Amino acid sequence: MSEIVLITGASSGFGKAAAEKFASHGYHLILSGRRKERLEEIKKKLEEIFPIKIMVLEMDVQEKQAVFSAIENLPEVWKNISILINNAGLALGRDYFEEANLEDWETMMDTNVNGLLYVSKAVLPYMIKKKKGHIINIASTAGKEVYEKGNIYCASKFAVNAISQAMRIDLLRHKIKVTSINPGAAETEFSMVRFKGDENQAAKVYEGYQAMSAEDVAGVIYYCTTLPAHLCINDLTLTCTAQANSFYTYKG
DSSP: OOOEEEESSTTSHHHHHHHHHHHHTTOEEEEEESOHHHHHHHHHHHHHHSSOOEEEEEOOTTOHHHHHHHHHTSOGGGGOEEEEEEOOOOOOOOOOGGGSOHHHHHHHHIIIIIIHHHHHHHHHHHHHHHTOEEEEEEOOGGGTSOOTTTHHHHHHHHHHHHHHHHHHHHTGGGTEEEEEEEEOOBOSSHHHHHTTTOHHHHHHTTTTSOOBOHHHHHHHHHHHTSSOTTOOOOEEEEOOTTBOSSSOBOOO
16 A cells, blocks of 8 residues: 555544545545544545545544554554644633633643644554654644633643654654644634634634635645655744734734
8 A cells, every 4th residue: 555644633624624635646544533424424525536545543632542542453554654644633712821611721732732642652653663754743823922812722732843843853763754834823613613612703713814724734734745755844834924923913
């Protein structure tokens, strides 16, 4: 089997768009997520269009034992993972520090940080064995600057950037590339999740300007994997032209 890409959080947003992008270029896919029905729909659609194979992996990255069991029990042919896209992540709530919900904090840290660690640790032995691989960690502009009421979401994404730097150093001897991608505002399910289904609040985030799309970000993810073997984009921040950073967005 040729190149295999494992994508976490593949049922929507950046993960789904990345699945479509890599499928269109002939990569076989392992699609991971909690919503198995959605993953099966994506698998069916993409396999009908492209000459590729897809494996669905129902998995919550927060569950350490489940992650290691799922990866270790992959059929041998599917363990030949070339690219890991650590995309699973979320923001929950936007509250002042002293008013925030502890469970929201725990879920963000368990998903955005621990989940990334578990999946990476489970996949790395197969990349190390062949002295080749590329890990793409989806961070955020929130991992570059902390903004009001961003507190623990920002902290989790700062952690993703620090972990990416550590990986890059420690995996040099194994010839494994590590890229941290930091998207700004992108119109996906992200804000609906953050505001817990409040459609009005979610819509306000994107009013007055053209945010990025999931497909925009997926295109950049794919590009980062196409460079020659001796080149690696280490850290990349990506915004729409209306956004300068986590603080400044021009809504005209």
